Structures are given as structure tokens and as C-alpha cells.
Amino acid sequence: MTRVRESRDLRSKVEIALPKGEPAIWEMIQKLDKEGSWSTADIARFVGSSPKVILHYVARLDAAGFVERVGRSQERGTPHLYQIARPSIFAPRVSSSGEVLPELIIETLWRTMRMLKTFQAEDLAAYLAETGRAPNIKSIRVYLWRLHGGGILALAGPRSQRQEQRFRLVRIPGPRAPKILTANVLWDPNRGEQLGTAQAEEVGL
Structure with a gap:
């Protein structure tokens, strides 16, 4: 008698540190702004970015008119208090010269x-x-199929040999675009567990 062996789908939870940059800083600015004025030190308490990165981004936001100085801070090294002057859902992208x-x-x-x-x-x-x-048509195709795999897009009709596959938007998680992240995970096959925390990075299009 032949015994049929069942294959198991072995899965494990992986701890990944999500990328923190200007979007995370801007999100915290929006939260702090609801309570009143804030300083770069206030942002640094909640966001993992370095104080220097935060300071430079806020300075660019100030130059572009997205935030404005409204007073002086009592904390050493952070002389200014700010408030949002130009609301934006997305984190503003501003050059070092203040150009949007x-x-x-x-x-x-x-x-x-x-x-x-x-x-x-x-x-x-x-x-x-x-x-x-x-545009990079190959990158766009990869992104569409990733969205399809995540249940955000559905196929809109069969795909022909001469035409591109059409997609239909069936779920909108929010105003910001879903992102593709990649991470190098250090894995211990002996114990079947992750070693350390993997740092995720965004895959650009």
C-alpha cells in the first residue's frame, strides 16, 4: 500500500522594519499640528529618522511654504516652532532650493x-x-500584476495574444498608492526562524 504524503505550506511571520523617510516625517507633522505648534525635536521623538534628516526636510518645507515659523522653542538645538501653512495629503517633495x-x-x-x-x-x-x-512599460506591468495579486485589481476580460491584459480597479485602500517593498531576511533553517530585523526598501518604478 502506497502512503500519500501530504505537503505542508510552511509559513513563518517575519519582522520587517518599514522604510522611514519624508512620508513618515510629514505624517507625524500632520498629527502634531492638530495639537498646535511643534518643533523638529517633537518629530524626532516619534519618528526613527535622524534629527539631521528631519531638520533638513522641515527647512525645505519652510522654504516652499508648506510650513511656517510661529515662535521659538525652549529646547536646545531646535530654536523654532512651526505649524502647517499649506496642507497636503501627500508628503511634499521639495528640492534643496525650495522648489516643489x-x-x-x-x-x-x-x-x-x-x-x-x-x-x-x-x-x-x-x-x-x-x-x-x-514610462517603463515593463515596470508598469509588474506593478499591475502585483496589485492584482493583492486583490486590488481584477482581470477585465480574457487576455489575447495581440493585446495587453486589461485590469479593473475593484478595491481602493486609500488615496496613496500601494507600494512594492523588498527586504533581505536573514533566516536560520535550523530553528526555522528569522535572525534580526529585516529593513524593507521600496522598489521604484
Whole structure:
């Protein structure tokens, strides 16, 4: 008698440190601003970014008019108190000279998907080209299939040999685009567990 061995899907929870940058700083600024004025030291208490990174970002926000100085702080090394002067859902992208930069390609793609509802990779690439940016059609295809795997997109009809697969937006988690993250995990096969904490990084389009 032949015994059929059942294969098990072995899974384990992995601890990943999510990337912290300007979006995390801006999110904390928005939270602090609801309570009143704030300083860069207040942000540093809650965000894992270095004080220098926070200071430089707030200085650029100040130069672009997104925040304004409203007083002086009593804390050493953080002389100014700020408040938001120009609200923004997304973290403003500002150059070192205070110039406002265009939104990230992934945000443009997500906004376009929400407008079109049904689309294919070529549609999104054409819209990006109209905005003056060079689209990477392969990266767009990968992103669409990742969104499909996450239940955000569904297939809109069968795929033909001569045409791109069309997708349909079926779930909108929020205004900000879902991101693809990658992380190098150190794994111990002897004990079947993770060693340390993996630092996640965003995969750009």
C-alpha cells in the first residue's frame, strides 16, 4: 500500500522594519499640528529618522511654504516652532532650493487608475508620456500584476495574444498608492526562524 504524503505550506511571520523617510516625517507633522505648534525635536521623538534628516526636510518645507515659523522653542538645538501653512495629503517633495517637485510616478499611476477604472499598461504609459516623463512599460506591468495579486485589481476580460491584459480597479485602500517593498531576511533553517530585523526598501518604478 502506497502512503500519500501530504505537503505542508510552511509559513513563518517575519519582522520587517518599514522604510522611514519624508512620508513618515510629514505624517507625524500632520498629527502634531492638530495639537498646535511643534518643533523638529517633537518629530524626532516619534519618528526613527535622524534629527539631521528631519531638520533638513522641515527647512525645505519652510522654504516652499508648506510650513511656517510661529515662535521659538525652549529646547536646545531646535530654536523654532512651526505649524502647517499649506496642507497636503501627500508628503511634499521639495528640492534643496525650495522648489516643489512633481509627484512620484507610482502616485501618478495610482491616481490615473482611480480615474480610468478599467485600463491596461499601455494606457498608463501613454498618460505618463503626456506628463513629460518616460514610462517603463515593463515596470508598469509588474506593478499591475502585483496589485492584482493583492486583490486590488481584477482581470477585465480574457487576455489575447495581440493585446495587453486589461485590469479593473475593484478595491481602493486609500488615496496613496500601494507600494512594492523588498527586504533581505536573514533566516536560520535550523530553528526555522528569522535572525534580526529585516529593513524593507521600496522598489521604484
